[in-house]
Amino acid sequence: MPDFVLIILLLLAALFVLAGTVLSVIGLVGLKRLPDMYTRLHATGKVGLFGVVLLLLGVFFFGIYQADWTIILRAVLLFLFLLIVGPTAAHAISSAAYRFGQEPYLGPDGKGGRDDLARDVRQKAEELLAEHRRKKKKEK
Amino acid sequence: MTVANAIFDIVLYIGLLTHIGLIAASLYTFWKRTLVFDRLIIADLVATYILALLVILAMLMPESLFLDVGLGLAAMGFIGAIALAKYIADQQMF
Numbered sequence: 001m002p003d004f005v006l007i008i009l010l011l012l013a014a015l016f017v018l019a020g021t022v023l024s025v026i027g028l029v030g031l032k033r034l035p036d037m038y039t040r041l042h043a044t045g046k047v048g049l050f051g052v053v054l055l056l057l058g059v060f061f062f063g064i065y066q067a068d069w070t071i072i073l074r075a076v077l078l079f080l081f082l083l084i085v086g087p088t089a090a091h092a093i094s095s096a097a098y099r100f101g102q103e104p105y106l107g108p109d110g111k112g113g114r115d116d117l118a119r120d121v122r123q124k125a126e127e128l129l130a131e132h133r134r135k136k137k138k139e140k
Numbered sequence: 141m142t143v144a145n146a147i148f149d150i151v152l153y154i155g156l157l158t159h160i161g162l163i164a165a166s167l168y169t170f171w172k173r174t175l176v177f178d179r180l181i182i183a184d185l186v187a188t189y190i191l192a193l194l195v196i197l198a199m200l201m202p203e204s205l206f207l208d209v210g211l212g213l214a215a216m217g218f219i220g221a222i223a224l225a226k227y228i229a230d231q232q233m234f
Contacts, residue, residue: 007144010144010145011148013148013199014151017155018151020192021154021155021158021159024158024159024189024192025162027185028166028169031181031182032169040178041181044181044182044185047188047189048184048185052188052192052195055155055195055196058199059198059199059207062199066202068202068204071207074204078207078210081214085214085218088218088222089184089221092221092222092225092226093177093180093181093225096177096225096229099229099230100177100229
């Protein structure tokens with residue numbers, strides 16, 4: 001490859017590494033400052049997706065610069081794996097917290113937001129209860 | 141050429157030191173917070189930061205073996221986070 005293409009590849013890799021580092025710092029700031037467990041999870045989920053994925057884009061360009069296929073293939077594999085794994089783990093943690101009974105933050109006066117999941121859960125429970133009562137009536 | 145190489149190396153060292161500092165700060169937060177889900181989130185976060193550290197090391201050395209180690213770490217962190225979340229919510233693993 002010509003020289004200026006190599007220089008551009010290296011500078012692109014450096015740019016992506018810098019961007020990933022900045023997003024990692026933003027994740028920790030969100031963890032420190034946000035008021036609620038769910039919002040903190042939202043902030044730290046960004047580190048797993050954008051921080052490391054931008055670093056992996058840097059690795060991708062670095063692999064092209066080195067003309068090393070082993071680095072490129074592993075970077076793409078880790079990239080796809082992280083895209084699947086990060087949101088799944090965050091969803092598992094937040095649904096576990098909701099089932100545990102963790103209250104979401106609804107503003108300083110407690111009226112700022114709404115809890116859609118509570119409404120859905122209550123509706124489903126009422127349907128199950130009605131069905132159970134119907135079955136009991138039939139048995140009698 | 142050498143200028144671009146120097147810039148790339150400096151950026152990599154900045155990223156390395158920043159991530160080491162972030163790991164230290166998040167471990168301090170782990171010590172301070174008492175809510176169990178906060179600690180779960182921070183454990184997941186520290187695993188992600190160590191993965192980022194490995195990715196930066198793979199560019200610094202340069203050695204693609206670090207990316208393999210990172211893949212294993214990401215898989216183990218994912219399984220650990222899901223197992224711990226289920227254990228805390230349901231009081232049983234399986």
